Amino acid sequence: MPEMSEDDLLAVSQLRSSAMRLARRLRHQRVEESLSPTEMGVLGTLARCGKATPGELARREHVQPPSMTRIIAMLEEKGLVRREPHQEDRRQVVVSSTEQAEEILNESRRRRNAWLAGLAEGLDEEEWERLKAAAPVLYKLANL
Structure with a gap:
């Protein structure tokens, strides 16, 4: 990528600031x-990726394995995940989400999508079209 101009640096700063503020508001x-x-x-990682070992989950969520073990225990206590023996390595377990967890995730997505759609109603048609065109690029950035 070539050296960034002042306009490019401003755009990067606005993107960072906007993404962080929007993410914070979505979390609420x-x-x-x-x-x-x-x-x-x-729970979102399990929904996207399917069953995983605690070690895989720790790597994907960028936490230490002992922390993930505690998180899994709390989620299991709440009835949101279950542990099963690993089919190839009996020393390990595989974690999967329960129906209750999937219901929570679906309702959470529905609520957040509705909230965001409500915000989008404040955009004019041209802004909405530009935002829709940018969505795949933002998705790509979020998943690099």
Whole structure:
């Protein structure tokens, strides 16, 4: 990528600031107040990626394995995950989400989508079209 101009640096700064503020506001649209953002993140990872070992979850969520063990224990106590023996390595377990967790995630997504759609109603047609066109690029950035 070539050296950034002042306009590019301003755009990067606005993108960072906007993404952080929007993410913070989205976090306040929680369905289940008893779950921490980290616990919701683990449930989201399980929903996206399927069953995983605690070590895999720790890597994906960028936490230390002992912390993930505690998170899994709390989620299991709440009936949101279950542990099963690993099919190939009996020394390990595989964690999967329960139906209750999937219901919480679905309601959370529904509520956050509705909130964001409500905000989008304040945009004019041209702004909405530009935002829709930018959505795949933002998705790519978020997943690099």
